Amino acid sequence: MTLVFDHLTLGQRVLFGTGRAAENLATEVQRLGARKVMVIASGSEAAMADAVCAGIEPALRWDEVVMHVPVEVAERARSAAAQHRIDLLVSVGGGSTTGLAKAVALTTGIPIVAVPTTYAGSEATNVWGLTESARKTTGVDDRVLPVTVIYDASLTLSLPTDLSVASGLNGMAHCIDSLWAPRADPINAALAAEGIRALSRGLPLVKAEPENFGGREQALYGAYLSAVAFASAGSGMHHKICHVLGGTFNLPHAQTHATVLPYVLAFNAPAAPEAETRAAAAFGAGNALDGLNGLRDTLDAPRALADYGFRKEDIPEVVRIALPAIPASNPRKVTAGNLSTVLAAATTGDDPKTLTDL
Structure with missing residues (x-):
């Protein structure tokens, strides 16, 4: 049978190594030439984010992370990123954290380095989602695809x-x-x-x-x-x-x-x-x-x-x-x-x- 199909492969750097998240993140921040990094991590994952970011100096830490990314939460994060002239977003967490970073990137074009702590998979897609008035809207935009994903199995230990x-x-x-x-x-x-x-x-x-x-x-x-x-x-x-x-x-x-x-x-x-x-x-x-x-x-x-x-x-x-x-x-x-x-x-x-x- 003849194969006929049209496939698109998304461009993304993947760094995989247990115990190497902090090292890999510092390397990526330097490679990307970022000067003002916004670290997005929920309050419950603040200590983990601190460890991951040990080799960089964030300009802003953001901990308002809400499931399904309400529009009003996204707007506050976008405003903060603009106010601090952020040039790189670093998300440390699960799908909700990655989703918020994507919401910021969607309107600002700021690149994302995603550091997942769950098996959600959002970090490897160009799909975004926002919730407003009890309706979840999703879309596809290459601006929300993280430029780099840093996988470190040790970061999943805190997940029940x-x-x-x-x-x-x-x-x-x-x-x-x-x-x-x-x-x-x-x-x-x-x-x-x-x-x-x-x-x-x-x-x-x-x-x-x-x-x-x-x-x-x-x-x-x-x-x-x-x-x-x-x-x-x-x-x-x-x-x-x-x-x-x-x-x-x-x-x-x-x-x-x-x-x-x-x-x-x-x-x-x-x-x-x-x-x-x-x-x-x-x-x-x-x-x-x-x-x-x-x-x-x-x-x-x-x-x-x-x-x-x-x-x-x-x-x-x-x-x-x-x-x-x-x-x-x-x-x-x-x-x-x-x-x-x-x-x-x-x-x-x-x-x-x-x-x-x-």
Whole structure:
């Protein structure tokens, strides 16, 4: 069969090394010629940020970090960056921290060096997200792609095990969604499959042996691959649903993705046999859903949206907002009826296999 596809690879420097974040950051600040650095890190990660920034002298430290990046929070950070004439943003933290740096870069063009402390993957994409009036808006802009990502597995030690699990499964969602997203292609699929393999090997080690850097390095490597695939392939059904759950109902980002993922996989897999076979092989399982569910059982992963405050009576609102945004290229036709069924199962934590024959 002849291959025909159009693939875009984003340009970004990646520095990977356990225990080397401070050294690598100092090197990058010097290489980029930055004179006024704004360090973005939440208050809870201030000590970690101090350690990472030991080799530089920040002009400004910013600790107002809020999940889903409310517009008003972004505006305050943008104003501070302008007032201090910042020429480099350094984000130290998870997806919310990276997201705030992206919000500043979106309107200012200031470059970002991202230092992730979770497996969120936002650091490797040119996708931004902002929330205003209970609506999350996302977009794509190369200005928000960090010029450099610094990975250091030791920085993930402070992440509680349950949040490590949810964050890693968020990365897994990037991989699986990339297999049937609007711009899916063979290169994205190869990256996504390797991401699934790395995450499915690394996350159980993170849970079983929290001090094991080998597992954490595999999880970080997998999260990076997942994000690169996602950035190229685009946002599929899973992410369109989760953006509404997070932006409109303020559900926690990582846990929401971890919960919804098996239901979207169960819904789409029968209509996407090539993607399903590739994912199954990456899991080392007979089929992709069994592979994912086996991993989730091992990790004691989040099970139900209701555990985070979501109610069945909110499903029609999610359907109303999400349905028009789900790509027409989704492997199975999505209707208000079957989307409601998917959400109902995810709300109560029903067996995802019930959706395969929907």
